[in-house]
Amino acid sequence: MKILVIGGGNMGKTYARSLLRAHLVNQDDLMILERQSDKAELLRDEKIGTIYTGPETCLAAADLIILAVKPQDSGALFATLRPQTDPQQVYLSIMAGVTIKSIQEGLGVDKVIRAMPNLPAQIGLGMTAYTASDAVTRIELVLVQNLLNTTGKAIYVDDEYSIDATTAISGSGPAYVLYFMEAMIEAATEMGFNNSQAELLVAQTFRGAVELQMKNDLTCREWIERVSSKGGTTEAAMNTFRATSVFEDIKSGARAALERAIELGRS
Numbered sequence: 001m002k003i004l005v006i007g008g009g010n011m012g013k014t015y016a017r018s019l020l021r022a023h024l025v026n027q028d029d030l031m032i033l034e035r036q037s038d039k040a041e042l043l044r045d046e047k048i049g050t051i052y053t054g055p056e057t058c059l060a061a062a063d064l065i066i067l068a069v070k071p072q073d074s075g076a077l078f079a080t081l082r083p084q085t086d087p088q089q090v091y092l093s094i095m096a097g098v099t100i101k102s103i104q105e106g107l108g109v110d111k112v113i114r115a116m117p118n119l120p121a122q123i124g125l126g127m128t129a130y131t132a133s134d135a136v137t138r139i140e141l142v143l144v145q146n147l148l149n150t151t152g153k154a155i156y157v158d159d160e161y162s163i164d165a166t167t168a169i170s171g172s173g174p175a176y177v178l179y180f181m182e183a184m185i186e187a188a189t190e191m192g193f194n195n196s197q198a199e200l201l202v203a204q205t206f207r208g209a210v211e212l213q214m215k216n217d218l219t220c221r222e223w224i225e226r227v228s229s230k231g232g233t234t235e236a237a238m239n240t241f242r243a244t245s246v247f248e249d250i251k252s253g254a255r256a257a258l259e260r261a262i263e264l265g266r267s
């Protein structure tokens with residue numbers, strides 16, 4: 001099976017590297033199409049498959065095509081691919097917002113899987129949700145599931161609204177978490193730690209809290225209670241947080257991401 005990744009940016013490279021690392025494909029069967037020649041040149045140095053800057057020779061040779069360009073670039077991409085697409089090909093899109101219907105219409109194909117991964121896929125700790133058009137066979141779906149599993153965990157969802165909602169939670173979510181980390185790192189440096197001490201204190205705290213939450217069946221609130229001593233320091237911090245709208249603000253941010261995903265699907 002030959003795989004073509006279109007878009008050699010953050011996510012396209014992540015998929016190419018994961019597929020090779022997991023031995024799901026070998027160098028000879030992996031192609032990357034990256035329109036920017038300077039980026040294409042850097043990709044060639046990485047030895048992650050054969051690199052192309054135009055679709056002419058690579059598209060027809062591919063059985064599975066991963067669409068990893070920005071949603072705003074999808075219309076122009078579809079126009080260049082459409083004359084050479086083949087209905088037997090399976091298209092896996094990771095573009096935020098772009099609907100299965102618009103991919104089918106834009107490319108003149110039926111077999112489309114829409115997935116929403118996230119950046120930790122780079123280190124095998126990604127979270128992906130995916131769904132598929134009716135034309136995708138069970139075997140093709142399992143194949144793509146195996147591919148997604150090389151980047152972390154993956155769940156199948158029934159509808160595209162859930163893909164947009166996944167975008168708002170786990171797709172964009174790493175940025176929310178890193179923003180919280182950034183604030184804590186800044187607080188630590190203001191308290192006198194140097195940058196690397198501050199980063200270690202904060203990163204290890206996040207790692208520990210996440211592992212606790214994932215390995216045990218307590219809720220976040222129950223864990224917060226276990227950290228908080230009556231009249232202690234955590235309580236002082238939590239009371240300050242609760243006196244502000246930070247909790248609701250985080251939810252508003254996630255909702256704004258959902259609205260934007262839906263909007264991207266309309267444009």
Ligand SMILES: NC(=O)C1=CN([C@@H]2O[C@H](COP(=O)(O)OP(=O)(O)OC[C@H]3O[C@@H](n4cnc5c(N)ncnc54)[C@H](O)[C@@H]3O)[C@@H](O)[C@H]2O)C=CC1
Pocket residue numbers: 006007008009010011012033034035036039068069070071073076077094095096116117118119171
């Ligand atoms: N960055 C992230 O954390 C996540 C991104 N996504 C989705 O993944 C997609 C890619 O995102 P990134 O990798 O971050 O973007 P990026 O900007 O790093 O990479 C996109 C690449 O596509 C190339 N490209 C654009 N049009 C092209 C064309 N017609 N032919 C060939 N190459 C073309 C660009 O030159 C660029 O190198 C987006 O649709 C985004 O919604 C999904 C989940 C997480």
Ligand SMILES: O=C(O)[C@@H]1CCC=N1
Pocket residue numbers: 096167171172
């Ligand atoms: O910000 C974005 O639009 C993409 C989708 C999820 C993460 N990055």
